[in-house]
Amino acid sequence: MEKPASANASPAGIRPASGYAGDISAQLAYEWVLSGDAVLVDVRTDAEREWVGYVPGAVPLAWKQWPGMAMNEAFDQGLKTAVPAGMKAVLLCRSGVRSVAAAKRAAELGIEAYNILEGFEGDADAQGQRGNIGGWRRQGLPWKQG
Template structure:
């Protein structure tokens, strides 16, 4: 699928996102809610810009200005729980003129047969840098 069809610069693996972030080639924007960051875990150095407001799930009215400020003229890589919200956020960031990439698998990856995340892909399962409060 071409980037024009996606509506954003492209999809990248968690490993590539980590490499770009560590080298300073990109800024990571975590679009999960503050509750998810606090309870599930977060990536050190990522900028928190929630895509939706909890618990209403309405789009965060401060997203546009916050994501532009976070980018600081660099490309951005967007992270969510499973790689779905980050697609919508990457599309919006692209509309705002940013070079935005979706991180495949998200922080927790896909749910397994028991409905549990964290075992089928994702930033955390791949052993990339993360912390918990």
């Protein structure tokens, strides 16, 4: 028996993903954090947050550490500590790539995890520069530098 088309539809604003709860916009992630439904976890390196900017109130928990981009051995425990049982985790990186890997790992740990599309800096433009197309900063959401 075939399911009606509506049975396959995902909740508004959530793109289905393989291995984690889904992909969402920065705006939706921000709304969830404001409403207390989710914890924002910034999985960029400490250097990226320091040099490029950070989101006030986000949990800083690198997926990989600079230099060398070695896996952060403390990631699993840090994530379990940061995200209370029953809450969603919304994961932010530079462009939305590392946060996919981190969301998959979070799902393996039993956490409802979402990747934030376009990340903090957005996609690269025709000149290969970030910050001009999409991303948390470009959308005017709260962030600080320095």
